[in-house]
Amino acid sequence: MLGYAARRVPSALLVLALASVAVFVALRLVPGDPAVLLAGPDGTPDQVAAVRHELELDAPLPVQYADWLRGLVTLRPGYDYARHGPVAEIIARGLGSTLELTAAALLLTLVLGFLLGCLGAAVEHPAARWLLALIRTIGLSVPSYAAGVVLVMVFAVWLRVLPPGGHVPVLSDPELGLQYLVMPALCLSLHSAVVVARFLEASLRRALEEEYARAAVARGVPATRIVLRHALPNALPPVVAVTGLHAGHLLGGAVVVEALFAWPGLGQLAVHSIQVRDYRMTQDLVLLGVAAFTAIQVLTDLCCASLDPRVRLVAPGGRGRG
């Protein structure tokens, strides 16, 4: 298992290298000069040149690229002139908020997804199946922004039981932090929860039609035990793969949810950085996102392998290991 993970490192580094070049070049092709923007609308050419020099944007492009990479590798990403603070500190604060939101959304995705998926596979009553289908349709068709607006209207404006937005770190004040977290996390998780539920339901139904499941029924094993102890572990691998993909979706969807709930995460930071052409911050954030997504995919593969012994972690030209 560790060997498999280690073998993925070179390809992951290659992906990061290609992503770094792509974002570096793409930012410089987009219209909008950061030096002009920082100098202000009445900046003279001399002032703009001075700002460009301060931002080191007058250096040749390969030098700028090398400086940036050197800063990343030595963990000294430098100073952010748009926010007047160390880049590392700004990103760390945003990362903490985004991880909090994404982790909560992922947890809700799994809880709601498993609940709806198991119910979908087990329930036979027509009314109950209709209700589940309605929940799935709403979850899939309502965009997160619309769902968020409805949640705020109901729980914050009308009922006044939850705050409409803002952030209190859960680790520093769990009592208040959870109240600020529940609506954005729910909003972010709805779509993914329904997708996970669909996959789980289909996968469970297939597993329940296998011979071992029929044999367990014949032996009088309780239905709950059949589902949870026998069918569910075999139904999980495709669900884990989908969940891994949707973890990336959660990270991307966080941008919209963060804006709606004034959640100070990396999504908002990235949007603002692009708007003001903060090259260094944007590059760092994009690379961080690529690294996170790559790590999630590796983790997903490892989870699949540990759940299903039939899956072999095969290296090119090598022998497989379970």
Added chain:
Amino acid sequence: MAPRRSSSSITRRRMLGAMAAAGAALVTGCRSAVGDQDATAARGGGIVRIGQTANVALVGLLGQNTVNLGLSRLVFNTLTEYDRRTLRPRPSLATDWTVEDGGTTVRMRLRGDVRFHGGRPFTAEDVVYTVHALLDPRHASQLRTTAAAIADVAAGAADQVTFRLRHPVSNLFDLFEAMFIADRESGESLFQEGRVVGTGPFVWKQHVVDEYVRLERNPDYWKPGLPHLDGVEIRTIPDMAALLASLRSRQSHLTIDLSPREVSGLAGRREFQVTASDLEDAGYYVGCNVRVPPLDDRLVRQAIAWSIDRDRVLEQVFSGVGRATSIPWSRTSPAFDPGLADAYRYDPTRARQLLRQAGQEGARVRLAVNGALPVLRQIGEIVQFNLREAGFTPQLDLMEGAAFSSAFAQASLPGLWINQHGFNHLHPSTLILGALPFTARGNKSNFVDQRYVDLAERAWNAGEAEAASVYRMVTSYLLDQAFVIELVVTSHLFAGASSLTGYGYNGYDFLDFDRARLHG
């Protein structure tokens, strides 16, 4: 035979019931985030929460940056403060002043009982420092032109400061209205590291970028018994719908610049009050880059001015808040002339005639709009329609915010554009020397004319006797040349809870919370 279940064993039903009861107890026993918000009004003076869509900008603290409307006057004071209706300056940090030597020398006496938040007494040296900082291009003040007229500023005694001007200027007190006096010992750290030290009613406590600024009451404020509030929190809420929700849920007591459409939903509800500043200090206009044909032709620009339905812009975009106009002055400006305010009315027939006269029927024009701002997008769509009616072939360019700002700063927008300017309500010289679309020496339309420069200088130096006639000449000139085509003047909107009373704003719409109260 199946074993009997003991009566004392834990069944699944009992376990689930116990978990549900524990969950209910946990939820009902928790401290409520909403309850915490409501309690702040009950504790003493209370903490007011202000919501706005943009972050405060420390680097713009000495400028006229609208993102600091809720901040600057809370932490700082100015030398004088305008009576908004008469534009006459009243004492603030300066107690009295004299104007001598034909208007080239201004001596001010300063209050002796003022201290900065760190405890150090305020002196004339701090005024000297602030003037020099204002001249520093890094602080991006649009009043730098006026400040540059100050040849020398010197501290006499600790409570006296003397300004010597290169020539008399008519808008010096516009400068003083916006010149927030900074602590000279903070220096550049004021703008970079957030050591924001002023003399104002609130002390800087905490700043989390992208989230909030927290201020707490200054117990040593030089106005006795003030402020009443315990503190102020300025929160960044980027989304307009979220900002409205924060007000409606009472998370925010006051919002700055909610859009007129969002605000219209609060009309008639007693728990909210909407204040449109009476300064009319936001002017929306169509700018013309006169280096781009056919906009180099004055007749074409005038045709554009005749083609636009300003009343439609006012109603559809601003829900009627403001006034359609052809001139950039607010009603309180000494240059306002009601006879010229409607110089251009919606008349596509006349526009077509002028276009024909110029030989430019069907002329292609590009209309650039900052796509990040919904108000400008909406205006752009109306203007595009009107231009087509008048016989132009318009192309609407929705530009990304940074690209637009960059092109605007470099005066390289590819034709027409929609944007907003300020300074309508101040001394006319402040607009034609400081507002970027209008500045006689180097505006964003690339309009260069010695006659305009001469008129601007005359307006700057005009005495009371000739001021009215000079301003009329300037207005007529701007209407004739039409390189900036005014559409609507409107105001900053402050929408808040009715429980917040007693607040005001200065001559630049910076909020004044000296006497603000929060009622339970």
